[in-house]
Amino acid sequence: MAPPAVARSRPLGLGWGILRFARRKPLGAFGILVVLAMVVLSLGTPKPKFGLPDLPDRPLGFELGRPWLARYHPDDFFYNRQGRLAVFEGPSWRHWLGTDNRGRDIWARLVWGTRRSLFLGIWALTMGTVAGALVGLISAYFSGVFDLLFQRLMDAIQSFPALLILLLVISLTEPSLRILAIALAFVGIPSIQRIVRSVVLSVREEVYVEAARVLGASHLRIMFRHILPNVVAPIIVVFSVGLGAVILAEAAISFVSPSSVPFTASWGLMLAEGRTVMFDHPGMVLASGGAIALAVMGFNLAGDALRDILDPRMRLI
Amino acid sequence: MQAYILRRVLLNGIVLLLVATLVFVALRIDSDNVVQLAAQGTQITDIEEAKRAIKRTLGLDRPVFPDQYFDYLGDLLRLDLGTSFRTRTSVMSELKQRIGPSLELGLLQLMVALLVAIPVGVISAVRQDRWIDYLLRFVAIFFLGVPVFVLAVFALLGAARYLGWSPPLTTYRDPFPIPPFDTSAPEDLWVNLQIMAIPAVVGGLATGAIIMRFLRSQMLEVLRQDYIRTAWAKGLRERVIIVRHALKNALIPVITVIGLVLGTVVSGNVVLESIFLIPGMGLYAVEGVRQNDYPVVQAIVLLVALFLVFVNLVVDVIYAWLDPRIRYA
Numbered sequence: 001m002a003p004p005a006v007a008r009s010r011p012l013g014l015g016w017g018i019l020r021f022a023r024r025k026p027l028g029a030f031g032i033l034v035v036l037a038m039v040v041l042s043l044g045t046p047k048p049k050f051g052l053p054d055l056p057d058r059p060l061g062f063e064l065g066r067p068w069l070a071r072y073h074p075d076d077f078f079y080n081r082q083g084r085l086a087v088f089e090g091p092s093w094r095h096w097l098g099t100d101n102r103g104r105d106i107w108a109r110l111v112w113g114t115r116r117s118l119f120l121g122i123w124a125l126t127m128g129t130v131a132g133a134l135v136g137l138i139s140a141y142f143s144g145v146f147d148l149l150f151q152r153l154m155d156a157i158q159s160f161p162a163l164l165i166l167l168l169v170i171s172l173t174e175p176s177l178r179i180l181a182i183a184l185a186f187v188g189i190p191s192i193q194r195i196v197r198s199v200v201l202s203v204r205e206e207v208y209v210e211a212a213r214v215l216g217a218s219h220l221r222i223m224f225r226h227i228l229p230n231v232v233a234p235i236i237v238v239f240s241v242g243l244g245a246v247i248l249a250e251a252a253i254s255f256v257s258p259s260s261v262p263f264t265a266s267w268g269l270m271l272a273e274g275r276t277v278m279f280d281h282p283g284m285v286l287a288s289g290g291a292i293a294l295a296v297m298g299f300n301l302a303g304d305a306l307r308d309i310l311d312p313r314m315r316l317i
Numbered sequence: 318m319q320a321y322i323l324r325r326v327l328l329n330g331i332v333l334l335l336v337a338t339l340v341f342v343a344l345r346i347d348s349d350n351v352v353q354l355a356a357q358g359t360q361i362t363d364i365e366e367a368k369r370a371i372k373r374t375l376g377l378d379r380p381v382f383p384d385q386y387f388d389y390l391g392d393l394l395r396l397d398l399g400t401s402f403r404t405r406t407s408v409m410s411e412l413k414q415r416i417g418p419s420l421e422l423g424l425l426q427l428m429v430a431l432l433v434a435i436p437v438g439v440i441s442a443v444r445q446d447r448w449i450d451y452l453l454r455f456v457a458i459f460f461l462g463v464p465v466f467v468l469a470v471f472a473l474l475g476a477a478r479y480l481g482w483s484p485p486l487t488t489y490r491d492p493f494p495i496p497p498f499d500t501s502a503p504e505d506l507w508v509n510l511q512i513m514a515i516p517a518v519v520g521g522l523a524t525g526a527i528i529m530r531f532l533r534s535q536m537l538e539v540l541r542q543d544y545i546r547t548a549w550a551k552g553l554r555e556r557v558i559i560v561r562h563a564l565k566n567a568l569i570p571v572i573t574v575i576g577l578v579l580g581t582v583v584s585g586n587v588v589l590e591s592i593f594l595i596p597g598m599g600l601y602a603v604e605g606v607r608q609n610d611y612p613v614v615q616a617i618v619l620l621v622a623l624f625l626v627f628v629n630l631v632v633d634v635i636y637a638w639l640d641p642r643i644r645y646a
Contacts, residue, residue, distance in 0.1 A: 161622075252464065
């Protein structure tokens with residue numbers, strides 16, 4: 001007897017998969033589009049200049065050149081045909097979004113700012129995720145009094161609003177993007193470790209963990225080989241939503257206290273500078289505010305959609 | 318109930334102590350920059366002498382533990398939050414004046430948030446998956462996603478362009494005005510409300526979006542319960558069922574969200590106050606940062622964190638009082 005023919009109801013393949021995702025979760029697809037756009041904006045030709053990883057132009061050790069989509073350097077200013085500083089020009093072929101209060105190209109500053117925000121967020125979140133996952137894993141695995149006290153410490157850290165911690169850190173140190181990244185990571189650790197901890201607490205009682213223990217596996221091996229893989233899915237969600245929060249916090253800090261934050265092409269700084277002239281020349285404010293809003297919304301929506309796909313149990317709201 | 322309260326007080330007491338310790342440690346990790354900037358701000362020409370004097374004032378020249386630590390805790394208990402580098406007066410006295418506008422803004426925002434979130438959340442839950450639900454959820458996502466200060470700036474712009482109105486703000490030409498600002502809050506109630514209108518509404522809508530989503534999910538859960546089905550079966554009107562039975566139960570967990578959300582409200586208000594020049598604690602913190610006045614920043618961060626822990630304690634107790642099942646968790 002020939003095996004029954006199995007009819008395929010839908011064509012398989014990556015393209016169709018993407019279309020199905022876009023139809024099922026349109027907002028999530030929009031979010032991921034925004035994320036991809038930000039990544040593309042940040043890309044530039046790598047130059048063979050190596051060094052310690054540093055923000056914003058050398059995040060992985062090699063230097064990234066000028067972003068492909070920005071024609072000018074963020075501090076370049078331009079003169080108009082009369083020989084005067086080209087301030088507040090409208091959109092044109094030369095300056096896609098016009099110029100700002102000092103004759104600098106708004107679009108170029110926006111693109112350089114995208115790279116800064118994106119890499120700052122990735123750095124901060126990577127550090128925070130690694131630290132938070134370790135803390136949550138250890139705290140939940142060796143529960144008891146240690147866990148109790150550690151959770152109180154995490155509660156204490158979480159009682160500080162993120163912005164105030166950033167203000168505190170800025171007032172304590174010479175500001176640099178690296179220190180900002182560390183401070184942002186620190187602020188994110190309690191939430192990350194809480195999620196990891198809840199996963200670990202539920203996985204700890206599984207049969208395969210008990211079996212591993214009986215077979216003589218060390219604590220370290222159990223933690224990393226058996227328990228940790230369960231944590232990957234929630235971590236991905238936390239990462240994407242967290243990027244939005246980090247970008248938001250960084251924009252807020254540059255807005256409120258721009259002298260303390262290096263690197264002039266920052267969305268928050270553009271928003272602050274544009275505020276004084278916005279009633280007459282809303283270009284700066286619309287561009288930078290729109291960028292911040294779009295970026296944060298995009299990461300939030302992408303994170304929500306990822307969470308719905310990967311682990312609907314995590315739905316709090 | 319007493320056992321529960323005692324447990325929560327003990328646990329939160331530990332958290333309070335840890336909060337104070339964290340702020341204590343923060344300065345002592347690397348105090349050089351703070352001391353340097355403070356010394357540069359004084360009139361003393363010899364920098365080293367100035368630094369030594371500053372260190373003595375801050376108490377940094379004595380052994381960290383036990384001298385500095387217990388002095389610090391003792392000061393906290395006596396509500397002595399240090400002396401401002403800039404004005405040489407006690408931070409506490411300035412804070413007493415500044416707390417009024419911040420409280421006013423926060424309360425207005427909370428009022429707007431609740432006034433908007435409760436009806437919207439209820440409607441969205443009761444008419445689940447109809448067009449009104451999608452619309453309201455979309456609006457909520459918008460207010461959740463877009464940052465508060467961006468919304469506020471856009472609102473200012475929009476009001477000026479399309480309504481021809483802008484709040485009576487005093488200084489506006491300089492993006493980073495150098496403090497001290499005019500810290501006398503306007504006495505006239507109408508002017509006061511005008512200045513607070515946009516930040517209160519914008520902040521309230523942002524907070525309301527969070528509350529609305531949470532309330533909606535709680536309502537959805539409650540509406541599936543058996544006692545609601547009984548109410549329908551008894552023939553009660555929809556409004557009575559929703560308000561008297563469902564909403565009362567759904568609102569209880571929402572109280573915990575209010576406690577959580579207060580942290581974001583404070584953060585948001587730092588920015589909002591600096592946009593609208595509202596002379597509250599947030600603006601005071603920003604001034605402190607801009608003028609390298611570390612005791613001010615430290616005091617505000619400490620106070621806010623302690624306040625949030627306290628609010629969470631109160632919320633825990635109220636929640637347990639309203640929902641007895643929690644007491645045995």
